[in-house]
Amino acid sequence: MRKGQSDLSLVEExxxxxxxxxxxxxxxxxxxxxEDAILVNYVKKHGEGNWNAVQKxxxxxxxxxSCRLRWANHLRPDLKKGMFTPDEERRIVELHAKxxxxxxxxxxxxxxxxxxxxxxxxxxxxKRLQRAGLxxxxxxxxxxxxxxxxxxxxxxxxxxxxxxxxxxxxxFELPHVEFENLELNQQYLSYSPELLNIPPKTIGLSHGxxxxxxxxxxxxxxxxxxxxxxxxxxxxxxxxxxEHYDDPCRSASPYDSDFSTNDQSSFxxxxxxxxxxxxxxxxxEPLSGPMNMELPSYQYSDYQQDSWVNTSVPLPSVESVVSxxxxxxxxxxxxxxxxxxxxxxxxxxxxxxxxxKSSKDESxxxxxxxxxxxxxxxxxxxxxxxxxxxxxxxxPSAHSAASALxxxxxxxxxxxxxxxxxxxxxxCNGKNETPNQSAISGLDDFLRPGQRxxxxxxxxxxxxxxxxxxxxxxxxx
DNA sequence: AAAAGGCCCAACCGCGGTGCA
DNA sequence: GTGCACCGCGGTTGGGCCTTT
Numbered sequence: 001m002r003k004g005q006s007d008l009s010l011v012e013e014x015x016x017x018x019x020x021x022x023x024x025x026x027x028x029x030x031x032x033x034x035e036d037a038i039l040v041n042y043v044k045k046h047g048e049g050n051w052n053a054v055q056k057x058x059x060x061x062x063x064x065x066s067c068r069l070r071w072a073n074h075l076r077p078d079l080k081k082g083m084f085t086p087d088e089e090r091r092i093v094e095l096h097a098k099x100x101x102x103x104x105x106x107x108x109x110x111x112x113x114x115x116x117x118x119x120x121x122x123x124x125x126x127k128r129l130q131r132a133g134l135x136x137x138x139x140x141x142x143x144x145x146x147x148x149x150x151x152x153x154x155x156x157x158x159x160x161x162x163x164x165x166x167x168x169x170x171x172f173e174l175p176h177v178e179f180e181n182l183e184l185n186q187q188y189l190s191y192s193p194e195l196l197n198i199p200p201k202t203i204g205l206s207h208g209x210x211x212x213x214x215x216x217x218x219x220x221x222x223x224x225x226x227x228x229x230x231x232x233x234x235x236x237x238x239x240x241x242x243e244h245y246d247d248p249c250r251s252a253s254p255y256d257s258d259f260s261t262n263d264q265s266s267f268x269x270x271x272x273x274x275x276x277x278x279x280x281x282x283x284x285e286p287l288s289g290p291m292n293m294e295l296p297s298y299q300y301s302d303y304q305q306d307s308w309v310n311t312s313v314p315l316p317s318v319e320s321v322v323s324x325x326x327x328x329x330x331x332x333x334x335x336x337x338x339x340x341x342x343x344x345x346x347x348x349x350x351x352x353x354x355x356x357k358s359s360k361d362e363s364x365x366x367x368x369x370x371x372x373x374x375x376x377x378x379x380x381x382x383x384x385x386x387x388x389x390x391x392x393x394x395x396p397s398a399h400s401a402a403s404a405l406x407x408x409x410x411x412x413x414x415x416x417x418x419x420x421x422x423x424x425x426x427x428c429n430g431k432n433e434t435p436n437q438s439a440i441s442g443l444d445d446f447l448r449p450g451q452r453x454x455x456x457x458x459x460x461x462x463x464x465x466x467x468x469x470x471x472x473x474x475x476x477x
Numbered sequence: 478a479a480a481a482g483g484c485c486c487a488a489c490c491g492c493g494g495t496g497c498a
Numbered sequence: 499g500t501g502c503a504c505c506g507c508g509g510t511t512g513g514g515c516c517t518t519t
Contacts, residue, residue, distance in 0.1 A: 030487070030513090052504070068505075069488065104507055115507075120486055123509095127484085 027061040031070050035060060039067055040075050073114045080112030084121055090141075092118055097141050 027035075042058040048071065051064030060067065073079075084092070088110055095106040103115035103122075110118065126136050 028489070050504085064504075065490090065506090066488075072506095073487075101508065116487075119508075124485065 026055070026063045026066070028066070031062075031074075035062065036070070036075055039071060043071060043075070069116075073116050078112055079114065084113075088113065089121075092122065093137060093141050094144065096122060097137050097144075 031039075038058050038060050039054065039062075042054050042060070046053070046057070051068040051071075054060055054064060054067045055062060062070070091110060092106060095102075095109055099105050101119075101122075103119045106118050107113055107115040129136050
């Protein structure tokens with residue numbers, strides 16, 4: 001545009017070319033170069049801000065919002081145009097792993113890039129990657145973020161005050177979560193009042209979540225990454241091999257075993273089985289907050305695409321269970337003191353069960369030997385803490401036992417053979433699977449939300465088997 | 478060559494936060 | 499304390515372009 005050209009003449013030009021109808025109507029749609037010129041002119045004269053005044057003073061028939069957006073995304077002189085460089089791409093991935101869908105914050109870290117640009121890039125990228133069955137986050141990024149967050153965890157004051165800090169911290173913003181579903185959970189878990197020492201309905205679990213699970217309960221975006229590993233056996237073996245096992249960082253996470261254990265196929269979960277990972281959990285109430293803003297659920301693997309129906313979370317269920325089951329006793333034995341690292345809900349459940357069981361007749365003891373021993377020494381208080389963390393619906397594990405138990409509603413999903421399942425749980429199905437694998441497979445089926453109604457009695461038995469007690473005789477069920 | 482489908486990106490919408498009267 | 503205006507953020511939409519069939 002020629003210098004000195006008045007805003008007015010530009011407006012006239014806009015009026016001629018654009019599809020402005022009447023002055024009283026604000027124009028929408030694509031910006032014309034004339035409009036751009038007006039806006040640039042205006043900002044040069046008056047500076048940024050006060051965007052609503054643009055319309056008044058410059059005659060532009062655009063709302064302030066639209067002007068701001070146009071300026072911020074396209075007209076700002078410091079904007080970097082063109083494709084993202086590999087460095088920028090990597091930075092975005094890292095930032096997303098750290099921040100989640102905080103586009104504006106990410107943009108602040110990438111000079112010349114806009115939040116919209118980054119958002120579009122990311123959305124496109126994850127679509128592409130997920131279509132290809134590739135992980136959203138490269139393992140090294142996960143590890144990097146995990147490590148850095150672990151450091152911040154390590155720098156926390158003392159463990160004693162952990163709980164209170166946890167409840168007070170605002171460091172990580174996470175939504176308060178409606179726990180409609182949890183009411184049903186309580187039906188199952190009510191035998192453990194201590195365990196559920198939380199309001200049944202709305203529970204503000206956001207505080208301290210990040211401390212509790214530094215990346216352990218990473219925002220869903222990491223779950224996505226994790227879930228993608230399900231379809232990436234090679235990466236699984238690459239990343240989750242033994243040298244990572246004892247990595248304090250990795251063991252810090254309920255996802256510890258994610259990479260090493262989530263490969264359904266390696267656990268005898270047949271491809272296409274809509275186990276937990278693809279259970280069509282769809283909360284009756286939409287989850288609120290940032291996590292909810294994230295992708296509804298791209299948590300599916302290539303194996304699961306057919307059965308993928310709006311899966312909203314359940315991935316962690318398997319993780320929690322699996323990490324519990326597969327964690328070497330040594331590792332757990334070291335965990336005399338609770339750390340937020342332990343994936344806890346199932347442990348808590350199991351622990352409670354142990355407690356109850358020990359006060360009852362021990363006739364079923366044999367059937368409970370699979371997993372309980374490793375976790376029986378977990379202090380309940382710790383379990384409570386842990387459970388709170390898990391109850392955050394954004395916590396991957398929140399949907400672990402809680403949702404898994406609660407979502408055993410009639411509906412979709414094929415149920416596996418119950419007898420086999422129980423056998424699996426008990427690790428004695430006689431197949432070539434290792435007991436643990438069997439258990440996982442069984443648990444997967446057990447935890448499947450879409451369990452048929454007719455399975456309910458079986459489910460109860462299964463829970464009993466899992467918990468090592470006959471729930472039919474238990475007053476707590 | 479044409480239709481269909483997918484991709485990409487600019488722009489819009491709704492909501493929440495903040496400042497001010 | 500309340501209402502209003504403004505601003506910023508994140509999710510969603512719609513249209514143009516490209517690729518595939």
